[in-house]
Amino acid sequence: MQTHSSSVVAVKAARALLELTERDYPSVEEYLRTLERNSNALRRANPSHASLHNTQHEIVQTVRDADPDDLQAALDLTSETVNDVVERVETGKRRAAAAAADLLVDDDTLLTHDYSTTVLSALARAIDDGATFTVYVTEARPRYLGRKMARRLAEFPEIETHLVVDSAAGHVLPDCDRVVVGMDCVVDEVLYNRVGTYPIAATAADVCVPVTAIGSAAKVVDGGFAFENEERAASEVMLEPAEGFEIDNPAYDATPTRLLDSVVTDEGVREV
Numbered sequence: 001m002q003t004h005s006s007s008v009v010a011v012k013a014a015r016a017l018l019e020l021t022e023r024d025y026p027s028v029e030e031y032l033r034t035l036e037r038n039s040n041a042l043r044r045a046n047p048s049h050a051s052l053h054n055t056q057h058e059i060v061q062t063v064r065d066a067d068p069d070d071l072q073a074a075l076d077l078t079s080e081t082v083n084d085v086v087e088r089v090e091t092g093k094r095r096a097a098a099a100a101a102d103l104l105v106d107d108d109t110l111l112t113h114d115y116s117t118t119v120l121s122a123l124a125r126a127i128d129d130g131a132t133f134t135v136y137v138t139e140a141r142p143r144y145l146g147r148k149m150a151r152r153l154a155e156f157p158e159i160e161t162h163l164v165v166d167s168a169a170g171h172v173l174p175d176c177d178r179v180v181v182g183m184d185c186v187v188d189e190v191l192y193n194r195v196g197t198y199p200i201a202a203t204a205a206d207v208c209v210p211v212t213a214i215g216s217a218a219k220v221v222d223g224g225f226a227f228e229n230e231e232r233a234a235s236e237v238m239l240e241p242a243e244g245f246e247i248d249n250p251a252y253d254a255t256p257t258r259l260l261d262s263v264v265t266d267e268g269v270r271e272v
Contacts, residue, residue, distance in 0.1 A: 006184050007216055008117070010051040011089055013042045014082050017059060021075040028071050035078065036060050047228040048192065048252060050185030051218040054225075055085045092216030095266035097121035100180070100214045103262070103269065106131040108177040111169065111204075113138045114194035115145040116182025118214045120152055123180075127158045134160040136172045140194055141165075142236040142249060166196050170203045178261075179204045183215035184252055186263060187227050189272075191255040201259040210261030217265040227254075 020038060025031040039056045046052060062081045068074040100122035104110070110133055112119055123133065135153055140146035150163040164172060173179070179200060184192045191197065191213050201211045234247035257263065257272045264270075 006049040006051050006219065007089055007093055009046065009049055010055045010218065011086050013045075013052055014055050014059060014085050014089075016042065017056075018079060018082055021078050025071055028068055028074050031071060031074055032064060035063060046230070047226075048184060048230050050187065050192075050221045050225055050227070051089065051216065054218050054221065055089065058085060089216055089218055092218060092266035093118050094121065096214050096216055096264055097125055099266070099269055100212065100264040101125035101129070103178070103212060103264070104131060104133070104180070105177065107133070109134040109136070109175055111136040111138070111173060111176045111179045111200070111209075112149065113146065113166075113169075113179075113181050113197055113200055114140040115149040115152075116214070118216070119180050119182050120149070122214060123153070123159065124156070127156055132158040132160075134162070136162045136164055136169075136176065138164055138166045138169055138196065138200070140196060143232075145194070169196075169200045173200075173203055173209055174207050176204075176209050179209055179211040181211070181213050183213045183219050183263075185219045185221060185225075185227065186213070186215075186257065187221045187225060189257045190227075191257055191260065191263075192227050192229075192252045193255065195250050195253045198253040198255040198259075201255045205259045211259060212262045212264060213260055214264045217267045220263070220265060227252075 020035055039060045043053055043056050059081050063077050066077055068077055097118050104126040137146045137150040150161050153159045153161040181193055181197055204211050230251035232249040232251050234249055237247050237249050260272050262269050262271050
């Protein structure tokens with residue numbers, strides 16, 4: 001959860017449930033209780049990940065609603081559902097990237113924040129179609145995942161990559177054609193993403209630069225999910241002791257979708 005996108009976490013968590021199908025159980029009901037208990041534990045591990053919540057809920061409910069007659073049927077249905085969910089999430093990321101690539105114009109100057117495999121895939125697809133870009137990447141303090149993004153982008157000779165500190169976003173945005181970011185989730189017309197996204201989107205709106213958020217449809221939630229921010233360790237911000245003050249280190253911030261130009265998922269492009 002510290003190094004992977006929320007979609008990767010959702011896939012890994014779904015596959016983790018397959019370990020339960022390799023055990024022995026005295027009854028179908030005991031297996032269903034075990035499945036639900038483990039799924040709940042996975043969801044509680046990071047309540048901010050909507051895709052984790054959605055995929056785990058779907059797996060458990062699909063198996064329970066089927067009301068399997070025997071244990072083997074329950075185990076087989078679990079395996080089948082997990083594989084279907086994983087395939088849909090992974091396919092969703094690819095389709096979202098393909099849809100986003102169509103929005104990217106050759107020779108555009110872009111700004112991106114944090115590390116997003118879907119954004120990376122969108123740029124790679126556009127490059128395959130012959131595009132070239134200049135991309136500004138913010139460091140994404142305090143864990144500097146933007147540096148990881150910059151290193152990956154630097155592997156493409158078609159991309160002129162610039163790494164900037166987070167506070168320099170406002171300096172470079174007037175030179176940009178578009179901001180492209182990933183998403184942890186979109187809940188009730190609010191984009192939750194790596195902290196620092198909101199000020200970038202607000203500044204982009206002020207200088208009339210469109211902002212596009214990209215992710216699988218599994219990350220878009222209309223109801224039944226309450227986003228819970230994560231307060232990360234103070235040591236990520238400062239190693240020495242904080243004497244006389246508190247260190248706050250929220251993982252995500254909330255960006256109203258009215259500040260975005262579009263939200264791109266595997267279901268298409270939604271202008272907001």
